[in-house]
Amino acid sequence: xxxxxxxxxxxxxxxxxxxxxxxxxxxxxxxxxxxxxxxxxxxxxxxxxxxxxxxxxxxxxxxxxxxxxxxxxxxxxxxxxxxxxxxxxxxxxxxxxxxxxxxxxxxxxxxxxxxxxxxxxxxxxxxxxxxxxxxxxxxxxxxxxxxxxxxxxxxxxxxxxxxxxxxxxxxxxxxxxxxxxxxxxxxxxxxxxxxxxxxxxxxxxxxxxxxxxxxxxxxxxxxxxxxxxxxxxxxxxxxxxxxxxxxxxxxxxxxxxxxxxxxxxxxxxxxxxxxxxxxxxxxxxxxxxxxxxxxxxxxxxxxxxxxxxxxxxxxxxxxxxxxxxxxxxxxxxxxxxxxxxxxxxxxxxxxxxxxxxxxxxxxxxxxxxxxxxx
Amino acid sequence: xxxxxxxxxxxxxxxxxxxxxxxxxxxxxxxxxxxxxxxxxxxxxxxxxxxxxxxxxxxxxxxxxxxxxxxxxxxxxxxxxxxxxxxxxxxxxxxxxxxxxxxxxxxxxxxxxxxxxxxxxxxxxxxxxxxxxxxxxxxxxxxxxxxxxxxxxxxxxxxxxxxxxxxxxxxxxxxxxxxxxxxxxxxxxxxxxxxxxxxxxxxxxxxxxxxxxxxxxxxxxxxxxxxxxxxxxxxxxxxxxxxxxxxxxxxxxxxxxxxxxxxxxxxxxxxxxxxxxxxxxxxxxxxxxxxxxxxxxxxxxxxxxxxxxxxxxxxxxxxxxxxxxxxxxxxxxxxxxxxxxxxxxxxxxxxxxxxxxxxxxxxxxxxxxxxxxxxxxxxxxxxxxxxxxxxxxxxxxxxxxxxxxxxxxxxxxxxxxxxxxxxxxxxxxxxxxxxxxxxxxxxxxxxxxxxxxxxxxxxxxxxxxxxxxxxxxxxxxxxxxxxxxxxxxxxxxxxxxxxxxxxxxxxxxxxxxxxxxxxxxxxxxxxxxxxxxxxxxxxxxxxxxxxxxxxxxxxxxxxxxxxxxxxxxxxxxxxxxxxxxxxxxxxxxxxxxxxxx
Numbered sequence: 001x002x003x004x005x006x007x008x009x010x011x012x013x014x015x016x017x018x019x020x021x022x023x024x025x026x027x028x029x030x031x032x033x034x035x036x037x038x039x040x041x042x043x044x045x046x047x048x049x050x051x052x053x054x055x056x057x058x059x060x061x062x063x064x065x066x067x068x069x070x071x072x073x074x075x076x077x078x079x080x081x082x083x084x085x086x087x088x089x090x091x092x093x094x095x096x097x098x099x100x101x102x103x104x105x106x107x108x109x110x111x112x113x114x115x116x117x118x119x120x121x122x123x124x125x126x127x128x129x130x131x132x133x134x135x136x137x138x139x140x141x142x143x144x145x146x147x148x149x150x151x152x153x154x155x156x157x158x159x160x161x162x163x164x165x166x167x168x169x170x171x172x173x174x175x176x177x178x179x180x181x182x183x184x185x186x187x188x189x190x191x192x193x194x195x196x197x198x199x200x201x202x203x204x205x206x207x208x209x210x211x212x213x214x215x216x217x218x219x220x221x222x223x224x225x226x227x228x229x230x231x232x233x234x235x236x237x238x239x240x241x242x243x244x245x246x247x248x249x250x251x252x253x254x255x256x257x258x259x260x261x262x263x264x265x266x267x268x269x270x271x272x273x274x275x276x277x278x279x280x281x282x283x284x285x286x287x288x289x290x291x292x293x294x295x296x297x298x299x300x301x302x303x304x305x306x307x308x309x310x311x312x313x314x315x316x317x318x319x320x321x322x323x324x325x326x327x328x329x330x331x332x333x334x335x336x337x338x339x340x341x342x343x344x345x346x347x348x349x350x351x352x353x354x355x356x357x358x359x360x361x362x363x364x365x366x367x368x369x370x371x372x373x374x
Numbered sequence: 375x376x377x378x379x380x381x382x383x384x385x386x387x388x389x390x391x392x393x394x395x396x397x398x399x400x401x402x403x404x405x406x407x408x409x410x411x412x413x414x415x416x417x418x419x420x421x422x423x424x425x426x427x428x429x430x431x432x433x434x435x436x437x438x439x440x441x442x443x444x445x446x447x448x449x450x451x452x453x454x455x456x457x458x459x460x461x462x463x464x465x466x467x468x469x470x471x472x473x474x475x476x477x478x479x480x481x482x483x484x485x486x487x488x489x490x491x492x493x494x495x496x497x498x499x500x501x502x503x504x505x506x507x508x509x510x511x512x513x514x515x516x517x518x519x520x521x522x523x524x525x526x527x528x529x530x531x532x533x534x535x536x537x538x539x540x541x542x543x544x545x546x547x548x549x550x551x552x553x554x555x556x557x558x559x560x561x562x563x564x565x566x567x568x569x570x571x572x573x574x575x576x577x578x579x580x581x582x583x584x585x586x587x588x589x590x591x592x593x594x595x596x597x598x599x600x601x602x603x604x605x606x607x608x609x610x611x612x613x614x615x616x617x618x619x620x621x622x623x624x625x626x627x628x629x630x631x632x633x634x635x636x637x638x639x640x641x642x643x644x645x646x647x648x649x650x651x652x653x654x655x656x657x658x659x660x661x662x663x664x665x666x667x668x669x670x671x672x673x674x675x676x677x678x679x680x681x682x683x684x685x686x687x688x689x690x691x692x693x694x695x696x697x698x699x700x701x702x703x704x705x706x707x708x709x710x711x712x713x714x715x716x717x718x719x720x721x722x723x724x725x726x727x728x729x730x731x732x733x734x735x736x737x738x739x740x741x742x743x744x745x746x747x748x749x750x751x752x753x754x755x756x757x758x759x760x761x762x763x764x765x766x767x768x769x770x771x772x773x774x775x776x777x778x779x780x781x782x783x784x785x786x787x788x789x790x791x792x793x794x795x796x797x798x799x800x801x802x803x804x805x806x807x808x809x810x811x812x813x814x815x816x817x818x819x820x821x822x823x824x825x826x827x828x829x830x831x832x833x834x835x836x837x838x839x840x841x842x843x844x845x846x847x848x849x850x851x852x853x854x855x856x857x858x859x860x861x862x863x864x865x866x867x868x869x870x871x872x873x874x875x876x877x878x879x880x881x882x883x884x885x886x887x888x889x890x891x892x893x894x895x896x897x898x899x900x901x902x903x904x905x906x907x908x909x910x911x912x913x914x915x916x917x918x919x920x921x922x923x924x925x926x927x928x929x930x931x932x933x934x935x936x937x938x939x940x941x942x943x944x945x946x947x948x949x950x951x952x953x954x955x956x957x958x959x960x961x962x963x964x965x966x967x968x969x970x971x
Contacts, residue, residue, distance in 0.1 A: 024555075051517070054548075065540075115540055158726050237693060323723070323732075324720060344735055
């Protein structure tokens with residue numbers, strides 16, 4: 001049959017990562033090709049044009065748009081201060097003058113003699129981007145940013161909230177199925193990234209925010225708890241902009257979900273190391289999953305990267321069930337019949353034969369498993 | 375491209391947000407028929423980021439199933455001779471990459487802005503926001519919105535030809551101040567199409583030429599009573615190919631592979647629905663429910679309308695359906711007791727792993743419950759948009775214009791509706807056809823007598839684009855292989871006491887009686903049409919008044935004639951959980967909707 005592409009999250013100790021660090025607008029790149037950068041180094045910066053304020057000048061002066069310009073006391077391009085008088089009508093014999101004051105600090109951008117509107121712009125905002133991870137600059141995108149390459153331990157989560165954060169990983173869970181308690185969230189976790197087990201509740205999340213924990217990596221969360229914590233329902237799965245003071249990375253899914261053994265082992269191994277994390281998730285075209293990155297001290301280390309992209313499902317592949325029933329179960333593919341088969345719903349789909357660790361076998365849709373790298 | 379009469383083997387693909395579908399059509403014994411269909415996951419996302427991989431996978435499945443050779447490595451073989459390997463024509467549609475996302479601006483929200491929105495929707499776009507001078511927002515709010523949304527393009531309209539230019543220039547100044555950037559790529563300017571007052575072209579050009587890629591087309595509302603959407607629509611299509619598609623991963627390659635330009639999926643389906651309505655002179659409602667979006671098409675009072683509900687869908691957008699409809703509305707269609715926490719988690723898990731499919735009956739029932747709400751909400755949105763002008767280039771009097779803009783009355787009428795066409799994974803792939811029928815009945819609540827059909831295997835997008843290059847092939851396959859006729863639905867309007875006789879249906883010497891509060895099927899097979907007399911109870915209405923008998927044609931289908939006496943205006947489900955589950959279970963059992971457990 002045709003090569004089957006199966007979704008799977010990357011969980012590996014040996015990845016060569018490339019991270020694009022790009023400004024939202026053109027600006028200045030501060031590093032050179034071949035430079036070694038630290039995660040906190042600022043690598044590019046720009047000035048974001050300030051917000052715009054539009055003022056009905058002609059209306060305020062009570063004159064036709066074509067005439068209003070003559071009453072302007074400032075010129076296009078001039079800097080202005082808040083409450084500064086920027087226009088004044090002549091009035092009658094110097095009396096009953098109408099003055100127009102600037103509502104903002106900024107500059108006068110333009111005036112339209114058709115609409116009578118004066119456009120003012122607030123001062124530009126400085127935007128800086130850091131390297132996010134330690135690594136080597138392998139590409140400079142002129143005036144826009146860079147690409148940093150680094151050998152790293154790389155774990156993709158399935159869903160997250162909150163943006164980029166950097167801090168020390170701290171193993172708090174005692175096992176992959178551990179459920180974090182309030183007592184686990186101690187004061188010394190301030191500024192750290194907590195490694196949890198199978199579940200986090202909104203109460204523990206609030207506690208983490210209170211104790212200034214910057215990130216949490218955990219197997220699952222009940223959707224109800226996530227809603228309570230965020231104060232709103234997530235509609236479309238585009239996250240990363242939440243400003244809750246914490247970045248949350250869910251590795252398995254919604255509900256109580258034991259963290260995959262391999263994920264837990266790798267995270268445990270990196271206990272105490274500094275990591276870069278990002279909860280941003282976009283489950284649409286150009287899918288983006290949350291991530292945990294731990295770079296190597298030796299940035300020149302050579303290893304063979306785990307092959308992931310070209311993996312296809314085959315007999316004996318290790319897979320995880322990603323839909324009810326048996327959600328989360330791990331086992332091996334022992335059969336890949338090519339003909340469509342009728343399942344319980346009476347749908348005819350491509351199936352596979354799945355063998356649990358205890359030897360029990362079931363038939364399930366191929367669409368409902370994901371590959372696990374070995 | 376070959377001459378039409380030389381085309382005997384056609385390959386067509388549709389790249390959806392979740393799945394890429396390929397169909398193979400061949401001319402056999404002088405007619406075009408569907409031969410096989412293949413599918414594969416869409417590969418527009420990382421780690422593949424190349425839409426053609428999914429396309430090639432779907433084509434490989436077609437090769438295997440049809441036992442013919444189409445590909446030479448990764449190239450589609452275009453046949454020179456009428457026989458042999460390869461195909462004569464390859465075409466494709468696409469909604470992957472998030473489709474086309476636009477922002478429209480017009481002077482008055484119910485007039486030029488609404489016309490602009492219709493032009494954008496008609497071209498297959500998602501309208502992210504409509505900016506109008508009377509939208510009650512402040513300028514800086516509008517500017518911020520334009521900046522943060524990052525649309526693929528902006529359509530600006532406003533003012534009748536020769537009329538006042540102030541307001542439309544003001545809109546241009548807002549766009550100018552926002553200095554908008556496109557969604558893909560930093561290096562190029564955002565396309566802006568100006569389709570407003572022709573007298574303002576110079577002022578608009580002056581303001582927008584430097585900051586955007588400006589294109590000027592004819593005014594889409596040249597006078598108050600006239601709408602001229604085609605030039606704007608055509609320009610949107612051109613720019614979609616040039617800017618948006620070309621930026622999405624792998625599309626340049628795909629564009630090189632196809633014989634005619636790639637069409638946005640909704641544009642293609644819309645073409646088909648419009649054609650059916652016009653040809654058969656009937657009122658049609660079409661729906662295509664996908665993973666990310668749900669498109670609704672209607673043809674009422676000789677007017678075609680189309681809307682895209684950008685965030686209502688069965689995979690990527692499934693959580694948004696829950697957000698918009700509310701969990702309670704989803705739960706009301708689940709025919710068993712379920713814990714809210716469990717349902718929430720299941721829905722979220724589908725959202726984060728959108729390509730999974732239900733493997734148990736419970737899971738299927740939950741998914742189909744959600745689909746009812748997605749369809750219902752999409753129709754609600756459609757009703758609010760399918761108002762106003764009566765079609766492209768159609769003249770009306772000034773008083774009509776004021777009438778309609780002031781009342782905003784929808785053209786969609788569930789009583790005069792003749793035909794419902796359902797398409798999209800959840801409807802086309804429902805294991806039993808009766809499931810598709812009942813999902814559409816519950817979601818749309820058709821009234822009187824309405825024929826229900828479903829796209830057999832979800833191939834309307836491909837046939838839509840095919841109809842632009844080979845109408846004969848598209849029509850033949852559509853009639854014979856695509857449209858599955860489920861049967862007429864009979865649904866009297868009103869409510870009476872439960873258990874009272876609601877309706878009598880007489881045909882071929884038989885009389886069928888049904889009580890209020892039931893769902894039933896009268897067996898009537900495919901292609902069977904009968905003249906029937908339908909007599910509603912005193913308190914119920916079949917369209918011409920309470921208790922009044924009607925004579926009408928009923929058509930059978932793979933399901934039969936469905937008699938829905940559960941009431942309309944309003945349709946009420948029991949509030950109490952136990953009663954609700956009991957009712958749903960009874961109706962579903964009567965119609966044999968799901969396998970017995």
